[in-house]
Amino acid sequence: MMITLIISIVLCSNLIINCSSSSAVSTIKVGDRLTSHLVSPGGKFTLGFFTIPETNYTYLGIWYSNDVASTKVWVANPSTPVTSSSVLMIDPNTGKLIITTGGTTLVNISDSQSGFSPHLTATLQDTGDFQLKNEIDGRILWKSFDHPTNVLLPDMKLGSDLRTGRNWKLTSWLSDEIPDLGAFTLSWEPNGESSQRLMIRRRGLPYWTSGDMSNQTFEFTKLLNDPWSAYGYYLGYAYDNEERYFSYHSFNGVNPMWILTTNGQLSDGESNALWSPEFCYGYDSSDGCVEGTNLPLCRSADDKVTLLNGYFAPGMAELSGDDNSSLSFSDCMVRCWNDCHCLAFNSHGSGTGCNIWTGAKSAKFSTSPQGTSAPKYVLVSPKKGNDAKIFIWAPVVAGIFLLLFSFGLFRYLKNRKFKREEERQNDHDRHLLELMDSSDTEMLGKKGRDMVVFSFAALATATNDFSNENKLGQGGFGPVYKGKLNDEREIAIKRLSKTSRQGLVEFKNELILIAKLQHTNLVRVLGCCIHGEEKMLIYEYMPNKSLDFFLFDETRKLLLDWPKRWNIIEGIAQGLLYLHKYSRMRVIHRDLKASNVLLDESMNPKISDFGLARSFNKDETEAMTKRVVGTYGYMSPEYAMDGTFSVKSDVFSFGVLVLEILSGRRNICFSHLDKTVNLIGYAWELWQQGDALQLQDPTVADTCVVHQLLRTTHVALLCVQENAVDRPVMSEVISMLINDTMLLPVPKRPAFFFGRTVSKSTLVGRKTEDGSVNNLTITQVEGR
Known part of the structure; x- marks a missing residue:
């Protein structure tokens, strides 16, 4: 009887992972065998086996739990499909994560480890990261974020770890149905600290670049911060002797993800906003496409491919096929582009292999209603077949007409020119x-x-x-x-x-x-x-240029001792108080930042750049706008998200600026190696732990008045509180700064806070170059 009971207990412990979703778990232990799924502690992500009906192949993947489309954000075995009877487990002999069936290991998921331990667990985190950990010492032995597939999630890294040699990059699927390795990769390829950019490569060759990162976007990803988009992003990067990587955070949107598609486009997963062109043809262009080499002589920049439903006239085109399952859609496009006789192409039903139509350029293509013929990508040239005569004669006729018309107006225009x-x-x-x-x-x-x-x-x-x-x-x-x-x-x-x-x-x-x-x-x-x-x-003329010229430079910041910094903080506060209360009209600056604070010969601050400012009547307190302008990292949440601005918007910007002056670090170019992604979050964590003094810029340690710095930090955190109603007005800010006996309220959670408390030794600060000197500039960022 006792033996039967023991056997029952062991069987239950091994089968508990397969219980119904009502008791969903996020962790498997040594001895567990996962046949269904795991759900992260907060229910945000699901890990489990899935089968693609078109191929009947089974894979282990991760997806957002509430995603109707179940878009896979990570696949454990993209190149090694398994049977539907497979299970996930921690190998009791090696300590590796494996997929097995019938006692046979089909896939080794995790890297080689130091050896087996009965205390190993594998947990699906609410970030979407799947981690193998030793519960005794807390070491993370392996994690899926170190092995991205075709999707970049918030907090994931693109780049490289110079200490371990590890590289993080995305690789597209072979087709929409087959997660095997495709033709495209997305990587982070900085060219020095001042040039940070994303690069899409096709079969290892440069294909598309994002352009340099600036003002929370990239040169060729304008839709990334589209004000009508469902998402808002904070972009960040690290560039030091240990790591060089890019990551992002999303402050709205349901299921944020960046997808590298099978045809080499970068997209989000919700609204299908595409931040890269549909095709790069090898000709240099302004949308980020990289100029190619050895372009076929028969192609020109005017030639494009267009998806059409229709057919070629009988006898005018010949169809040939290639069933090679390793050929992706982009391989078919390149084959056609390089073949001077190619007229059109498409992939087979599974998205691999190629159909190529060849023939004379004069071959006539007739369109048909959608669904009546297989869609194909047709090469279209503006000078093709019988249409060439039209393209030749139309400009000639139009030119003659315009010449006659212009001649008749010549005298009149000449006489009127100087007068106008x-x-x-x-x-x-x-x-x-x-x-x-x-x-x-x-x-x-x-x-x-x-x-x-x-x-x-x-x-x-x-x-x-x-x-x-x-x-x-x-x-x-x-x-x-x-x-x-x-x-x-x-x-x-x-x-x-x-x-x-x-x-x-x-x-x-x-x-x-x-x-x-x-x-x-x-x-x-x-x-x-x-x-x-x-x-x-x-x-x-301001001989000492702008505040950021000194504050974020490791050498020049030595000139800003604590008395000078305190004087600058007080001067900025007095300037804002005048704008908000004592000027002839109430003025909201809307773009207060370090580069818009100029310094005179005595290092006294002067607020500049009023191109984005708005004036109020004395009885007005706030307004709304559909055109959000300013600088990310300094904009208050109600302004960035709803377009509502008031004097409290400037108070928020002032709070961010004060934290930068205290720490000598930029807000949006600052990162914890773990979670915290901005200076606001870092300051909040230190204040909660009672370690606010660690926010201090080390260069002012010898001149710092400790109680003054701590009080200023406290006031800054009051200024960056999430709700505008909780923030003080500038008259209260000045009173709190200069009156040491005045009791200060406890600050509430700040806006745009990400992260959790981590080791103080994991701190990394980053600086970027500012392109303006004397900084009499306007920054306009289309927000949401």
Whole structure:
């Protein structure tokens, strides 16, 4: 009887992992045999076996539990399908994770380990990571995040570990039905610390690049931060002597994932937003495609492939097939592109193998309703067959007509040319003077209130014709130049670039606002210039450039001791208080950051760059906008997500800036090697642990007033609280900063906090180069 009971207990312990989903578990132990599925502790992810009906192959994978499409975010055995009777277990002899059937090991999932231990467990985490761990010492022996397949999840890394030689990259599936290794890989390939980019390779050769990462997006991934997208992302990277990697976090969206598709596109998993082109043909283009070599002479940049339903005229095209199951869709495309006789192509039903139609370029293709013929990708040239005559003669006829028409208008246009230019210039000048409420009509040296309208010639002389030697830097507005007037005054000139996204509206906005604002902690504008298409703002010259020029440089930050930093914090606070309460109109800056704080010869701060600022009536408290502009990392959550802004939006930005001044680190370019992805989260964790002093920049240790730093950290955390109503106004902020006896409320959880407490030794700070000097710039980021 006792023996029967013992056998029953052992059988139950081995079979408990296969119980119903009502008692779903997230962990298997030595001796467990998984035949169904695991569910992460929070129910977010599921791990289990799945079978693809088209092939009848079975795989072990992970997917979001609530994903209707069950898109697989990781596959354990993409190249080794197993039978439907297979089980997952921890090998009791080697300690490896294996898939086995009938006592035969089919797949070794995990790497070689130090040996068997009865205390090994494999757990599916709420991040989607599947980890093999020794419960005695807590060591993670293996994890799925170190072996990504075709999907990048939040917190996963793309890049390399220089200590172990491990590389993290995505590899596309062979087809939509077959998870075997496909033609494309996505990797993180930095070119020095200042150039961070993603690269898609096809069969090892560069295919597409994201362009350099800047302002929370990449040059060629504009849809990544589409304001209408269902997702919002925080992008981060590490670049040091140990690791160089990229990762991201999503602050909204249900099932965030980045998928490398079978045809080499980068997509999210929800709205199918594609951040890379459908095809790269080998010709250099502005969408990130990499220029190829040895391009076929019969192809040109005008040739494209288009998915069509239809057929070629009988006898005009010949169909050939290749059933090679290792050929992916992209291999078929390349074959056709390199074959000068190819007219169209597609893959077989399983997504592998190729069908190729060849023939003369004059072969006529007739479209048919969708579903009546197999869809195929047809090579389309703008000059093809009988249509060539149309393409030749249409421009000739149109050219003759335009020539005759132009000749008739020539005299009229000539006579009107100078008159129109004169009227347009007068309109610009008159409108500018109206903005400044001036009755003066002369443009050179005349004042509108406290503003001087400079002539273009005077500014060209002051800057030696805008020479590169006088160029201070390049911002979002355009280039910034240093100049010297005839009276020896030094000035800084922001010149609107013709390609700048900041147009006349922002130019006028900054001109109107700053002309009416006077405070010692606000940058002083001396005048402006409008000459034809040229628009320029002239400021007092700041010899010490901007705060970020010193704060984030390991050498220059030594000049910012604690008294200077405290003076800068107080000065910025006083400037904001003036904008919010004491100026003639209530002004919300909306782009407060380190690069928009200039420093005079005594290192006193002056808030600059009012192109994105908005003015309120005294009885207004908040407003909403559909066009969210600003800089990620400094925007308050209600503004970034809902478009609602108020004085509390600037308070949030001030709190982020104070944390940067205290720590000497950037908010969005700061990372914990484990979970924390921004400076706000790190400061919050230290404050909760009672270790807020560790936030201190080591370079100010000798001059720091400890109680002042701790109190300033406390106030900064009050400023970055998630709910705007919990944040203090600037008058309260200043009182809390300077009144040591004033009791401070306990801060609540900050906005945009990610992570959990980890070892203090895992800290990594990263710095990036700022492209502007003197930083008289506008940053416009389309948010959501």
